[in-house]
Amino acid sequence: KNIVILISGGGSNMAAIVRASRRGDWLQRFGARVSAVVSNRADAGGLAFAREQGIATAVVDHKAYASREAFDAALAAEIDRHEPVLVALAGFMRILTPQFVERYAGRLLNIHPSLLPAFPGLHTHRRAIEAGCKVAGATVHQVTAELDHGPILEQAVVPVLEGDTEATLAARVLTQEHQIYPRAIERVLRA
Numbered sequence: 001k002n003i004v005i006l007i008s009g010g011g012s013n014m015a016a017i018v019r020a021s022r023r024g025d026w027l028q029r030f031g032a033r034v035s036a037v038v039s040n041r042a043d044a045g046g047l048a049f050a051r052e053q054g055i056a057t058a059v060v061d062h063k064a065y066a067s068r069e070a071f072d073a074a075l076a077a078e079i080d081r082h083e084p085v086l087v088a089l090a091g092f093m094r095i096l097t098p099q100f101v102e103r104y105a106g107r108l109l110n111i112h113p114s115l116l117p118a119f120p121g122l123h124t125h126r127r128a129i130e131a132g133c134k135v136a137g138a139t140v141h142q143v144t145a146e147l148d149h150g151p152i153l154e155q156a157v158v159p160v161l162e163g164d165t166e167a168t169l170a171a172r173v174l175t176q177e178h179q180i181y182p183r184a185i186e187r188v189l190r191a
């Protein structure tokens with residue numbers, strides 16, 4: 001069973017999933033492994049990590065396509081080469097078309113750096129601080145056509161501390177993301 005992870009940047013969530021798959025012996029226990037890391041950006045730092053780990057990588061550059069639909073079709077073609085049981089969006093900074101979401105319905109996950117349904121969209125940490133929130137966190141959810149909504153699989157809560165900046169809060173949340181994403185995937189694999 002192949003898992004494909006989509007990234008756009010550093011890929012720390014992807015790396016956490018790869019490490020967990022090794023540590024958690026997913027191949028032995030679930031017959032599952034991370035078989036490819038696909039990015040929409042050739043300069044995504046996470047690609048180097050994936051290559052070092054011997055994981056297939058691909059770049060589908062959104063700038064090379066005239067429309068969102070054309071990009072999504074090219075992305076799906078690349079993903080489908082691996083016939084994945086699961087596609088994990090991990091710091092993937094593209095909004096996907098309903099057609100793409102429909103194609104992977106039920107096997108498409110995302111991690112969002114807020115306690116959904118609070119703060120869908122961007123700049124979640126800044127918004128939480130500005131709102132005076134006492135807690136913040138991250139959510140792993142099934143992806144549906146509505147952005148940052150969809151059945152919640154895992155969440156983690158962190159305190160918002162006096163003097164927190166967007167960066168200090170983001171770092172505290174990211175640490176929790178690296179815990180809950182692998183846990184969410186294991187739950188799906190075990191189901």
Ligand code: GRF
Nearest residue numbers: 009010011012013090091113
């Ligand atoms: C992080 O802000 C994370 O909260 C969100 O995407 C950003 C980068 O994640 N999911 P990653 O390090 O590329 O996994």
